[in-house]
Amino acid sequence: MNDLQVNLGSRSYPVYFDSDHFEKIPELIAANFNSKVFLITDTNVEKLYRTSVTAILKKVHCEHDWIIVPAGERYKGLITTADVVGELLKKGAHRQSSLIALGGGMVGDLAGFVAATYMRGISYAHIPTTLLAMVDSSVGGKVAVNHPLAKNVIGAFYQPKFVFGDSRFLDTLxxxxxxxxxxxxxxxxxxxxxxxxxxxxxxxxxxxxxxxxxxxxxxxxxxxxxxxxxxxxxxxxxxxxxxxxxxxxxxxxxxxxxxxxxxxxxxxxxxxxxxxxxxxxxxxxxxxxxxxxxxxxxxxxxxxxxxxxxxxxxxxxxxxxxxxxxxxxxxxxxxxxxxxxxxxxxxxxxxxxxxxxxxxxxxxxxxx
Structure with a gap:
């Protein structure tokens, strides 16, 4: 498994890129999070990977839940942000809970922004499923949502706990x-x-x-x-x-x-x-x-x-x-x-x- 370390003091984190190693996901979750995780993904990725990812997480008894958002950059705004926060509240997410962004850049930006602001900040990780997200938005900690007048103007710098990319995701692109x-x-x-x-x-x-x-x-x-x-x-x-x-x-x-x-x-x-x-x-x-x-x-x-x-x-x-x-x-x-x-x-x-x-x-x- 190829890996890099983003060295930012107390905010440092690893970036992994592998081929066909989905089973690494629960290992990384167990090593970084000690409470329930909420996977945020969009309707497209849900259809492709929810079943297989759920099966892997259940196999190791990882407590988790899903939040699904509409697919597309035009949904990366404050309305969808409020919807996600509402789902987290309904599902009992607290300050020790963690988020996992499973998707492309839109999902990563949105989930990262929610993580940075929900209860003044909770942990999150990014599992990018597009080539663009693997090389761009998943690394660096810039998280943001759009305003109707401009792109990515509502945001923060907030680093993930880890990034994990797998080339298997690219097979469906x-x-x-x-x-x-x-x-x-x-x-x-x-x-x-x-x-x-x-x-x-x-x-x-x-x-x-x-x-x-x-x-x-x-x-x-x-x-x-x-x-x-x-x-x-x-x-x-x-x-x-x-x-x-x-x-x-x-x-x-x-x-x-x-x-x-x-x-x-x-x-x-x-x-x-x-x-x-x-x-x-x-x-x-x-x-x-x-x-x-x-x-x-x-x-x-x-x-x-x-x-x-x-x-x-x-x-x-x-x-x-x-x-x-x-x-x-x-x-x-x-x-x-x-x-x-x-x-x-x-x-x-x-x-x-x-x-x-x-x-x-x-x-x-x-x-x-």
């Missing part, structure tokens, strides 16, 4: 969901490690076909890069901000679509192209490096062509996008972008000429 995870994986190469990006240039198709060896390497390397960044800046006051590469445009696109037309990973793909194009036009990034970046990102987009997404990009106005970008929680009243100074080198940049960002967005329409 659609290609579209695998693409979403691949987007975040490529992000790590672009912002922090040239050699990883070079490996992805020749191996990204293997990841999309769920080649176990390639996926294990991609997940491990992504989590290692993120862990190193989080350990330096747990509360996102400086270096950690580079993890938001592609997310300023990406989050704005998601919000404008009502969290339906375009998925998070797809939005980040387009956001990374826009940020890379802007970096090139500002002479931060060499043209030949931009060409490499655009080549791999557009190849991935075309590999799973979603006409509705392309149509949405073309129909979105710069004025609407700008409004959402300026309301982003990272903007502090002015626009900031994570830019590339080379493949593997990123930094925070204060935008002084918004027309250049507009040009980058218009370039996306040409590609769509």
């Amino acid at each position: 659609s290609k579209r969901e695998m693409v979403c995870g691949l987007a975040e994986i490529i992000k790590y190469g672009l912002i922090a490690e040239l050699s990883f990006f070079e490996w992805l240039e020749t191996n990204w198709e293997k990841i999309l076909t769920n080649d176990v060896k390639s996926v294990r390497q991609a997940v491990y390397t992504s989590c290692l890069i993120k862990t190193r960044i989080v350990e330096k800046d747990e509360f996102e006051s400086g270096p950690r901000m580079i993890l938001n590469f592609g997310h300023t445009v990406g989050h704005a696109l998601e919000n404008l679509s009502g969290y339906e037309t375009i998925k998070h990973g797809e939005a980040v793909l387009y956001g990374m192209i826009a940020a890379s194009y802007y970096s090139m036009k500002m002479n931060f990034l060499k043209q030949e490096d931009y060409i490499r970046i655009e080549r791999i990102l557009t190849a991935i987009i075309k590999n799973h062509e979603e006409k509705a997404v392309a149509d949405f990009i073309k129909k979105t106005s710069w004025k609407d996008l700008l409004g959402k970008m300026l309301s982003d929680k990272k903007s502090t009243g002015s626009m900031k972008l994570i830019v590339l100074k080379g493949i593997g080198r990123a930094e925070v940049h204060a935008v002084t000429d918004q027309s250049k960002v507009a040009d980058a967005f218009e370039h996306l329409k040409v590609l769509s």
Whole structure:
């Protein structure tokens, strides 16, 4: 079992990634929690895994209960949060109880936020079931829910007790969901490690076909890069901000679509192209490096062509996008972008000429 340790003093925790080892779940629960656990999952994951996970937990007499929420990012808000809290109260959850998020990023964000706030904080763990969650939201302790006007603006920093990912979960993912995870994986190469990006240039198709060896390497390397960044800046006051590469445009696109037309990973793909194009036009990034970046990102987009997404990009106005970008929680009243100074080198940049960002967005329409 591959594992990493996120070293944050008293808030440190392990991150595991394995293949076909569901039986590890009760061991991890027993080692970290000493009271009843409540598994939070969505309707999609429930259909696929509730029976098998319940059987494993019953076999070792683990006291547990389930809370099921609707599937989809548009349900990651205060209404669903209140519903989950209500279920916890009805089922007798107390301060020694624990939560387990079994699902993708939406479930992890929601369950983590509930754990951070229920009775002023209870323990939780994350068992991510999507590639995106395995490399992104499950590591780092950022938990949040959405407001109708902006994504992830109601939240906290709250670390889990452990993270456990198993490649078996990926067997049931659609290609579209695998693409979403691949987007975040490529992000790590672009912002922090040239050699990883070079490996992805020749191996990204293997990841999309769920080649176990390639996926294990991609997940491990992504989590290692993120862990190193989080350990330096747990509360996102400086270096950690580079993890938001592609997310300023990406989050704005998601919000404008009502969290339906375009998925998070797809939005980040387009956001990374826009940020890379802007970096090139500002002479931060060499043209030949931009060409490499655009080549791999557009190849991935075309590999799973979603006409509705392309149509949405073309129909979105710069004025609407700008409004959402300026309301982003990272903007502090002015626009900031994570830019590339080379493949593997990123930094925070204060935008002084918004027309250049507009040009980058218009370039996306040409590609769509």
